[in-house]
Amino acid sequence: MSTKGRMPVLRTLRARITAAATIIVAIVMMLASIGFSAVLSSEVRDATTRAAETRAAELATRIDDSGTAGIADLDDDIVQVVDESGRVVAASEDAEEGTLPADRDGEVVTYDGDPVLIVVDEADDDARVVLAVPVDGDEATLATAGWLLAASTLLVVLVVAAVTWWVVGRALRPVGRIRREVDDITADRLDRRVPEPSSGDEIAALAVTMTACSTDSTRPRRRSGGSCRTPRTSCAPRSRPCASMPSSPAPIPRRRPSTTSPRW
Template sequence: MGVFGRLSLRARLSLAATAMAAVGLGIGGILLLIALDRALLGALDETARRQGEDIAALVESGQPPNPLPSFGAVVAQVIDAEGRVLASTPGGDRLTPVVAGDDLAAVRAGEAIELDGTRLGQPDPLRVIGVPTDAVSGPVTVLVAVSLEEQQRSVEFAKIGVAAGGAAVTAALAVLSWLVIVRALRPVDQLRGGAEEITGAGGGHRLPVPAGGDELSRLAVTLNDMLGRLDAAAARQRAFVADAAHELRSPIAALRTELEVALAHPDAVDPHDTAREALVEVERMGRLVDDLLVLAHLDSPRPVRRDELISLDELAVEVADGVRGARVPVSVAAGADVHTRGHRDSLSRVLRNLVGNAVRHASSSVTVTVTAAGSLARLAVTDDGAGVPPADRERIFERFTRLDDARDRDAGGSGLGLAIAREIVVAHGGTVTVEDAEPGARFVVTLPAARTTVGAPRAVT
């Protein structure tokens, strides 16, 4: 990493802003000097041309005076077509023209050329232009050489001014950019300080929100929302772990008690009864572990597969057939060809959980109904039990929730079935709600329909 990379963010931003300003000012200063140089040369050429035109007017009126009036020019000469000097100012050569050869041809063509002043005994360079005119003897050219001293002095002064002004402005911009960047990044320091106080152990700590409603304020609000979601997820995970540990303690304690009694009183305990009761507890733990694994899978960021075309009618019949011999009969009233897309095993688990819950609470029967309404597929599980109080219709979908505290755990399950059902349905883009069945409760699952063909319902018992 170079020196620039080791600097602080403030320093890098300030240096970058200062460098950009310096480059901009440098380019602007160069363009200004070029424009000034061109403007001064143009003004100087125009002055020399007017002087040449004045002399040309004298030449056109007749025999020009010799020496010629200078009109402020360093040297002025009248040259005929052969390159001979017809007249000159007092400081000029009356035998040799100021320019000759290609330079003379360029001047006659209207160009302005620069000439070393030492050729005429001048310390500064000269600027030579030509003005063609007609004399009595034929066409002639008036050559006018003017000094570039004032033009060069003006450009030099402008260079000094541009350099000094550019340096001063660059320094001022560097200080200003540093102050602005320090002020702009002050909320970042506040956010960093607030982040250092967050330990991840809960407590609801949040980052300070800078005033002003700018991008940093919106970032702080977004980060606080994220922290809120993380706190909620952490609290949910802690509660889940605590509940899972609590649920596992009961079968483990029962199994340990059975084994300890069998070991302590081998003659008074039937080993077959002990094995049978231990197997019941092991099965109970197995069901609980299976439910916990399903919830862990649903909590993972991996999406649930939703690419299978599933007939809800067939799924309902299959689940009903699987609970034949339950304490209450389960019947199915299904519409023809109600389909959805999803993961068949997951949706089968949803229906098994809902039917199992209904069987536990029903008085005499459970009915599974499959219908379609537009773009939605509707699956309802109805029992004729005591129903669910309105205040508990959301709470029952929370993990490890049981409404009947007097019910034993073997009959009531682990309290995860409805939570798993809702998680799976939500992962499939659907909803689960509870309604009054009068009497009893109706659990309604709504899913996106893949194909809806309304047909006569058929009942299966």
């Protein structure tokens, strides 16, 4: 088999199609992952904010009904009650490390070393309920989702690359057989035929065309002078007229001079 048509693997059509499909899928997956992460982050933050606002409203209603006496007994909430001057008039056990920023409503700040969401609600007598909700659980959830998206993106890209490489290689396999068969067709082996796949696609049509070309090359085609175009018979008719000719010309007979004298 001839090795004239071999080329580096990275320059083959199989490698180029696989690379193009892999790059496209990778870009689409990364954009989809970024969009999903943004939507998920917004939804988680909105859910936390709604829950915090609901809890702050409940505490404001409780203060309006029974005052600030029960605020110090709260164990699971980080809450402070401040007056109109900003002075803390009541605080829960977990809110004794410092004053919560009442002017940062709806923002995430760091309190006692942990990220918290600040929510402010109005109570009677110009008092304000400042509630801090930890959001480290939300950040852990978003980080886990990010790692899962990255792993799934990598897995999908690898699967697409492997499947594309296999499918394209299987589709181009008949082309390799056709090329090898055409390489083996020489002047003394014109009876060779190109294998025709049963796929019925463009590659099968190419095989049919190559078979037709190789078949036509074995048929003798007569010229106007009667000679053939094929290598085997092109010289045969030309040698026939020469075969009947003698190898050397026949000697021309010489006339002997006359010995008798002319008569006058």
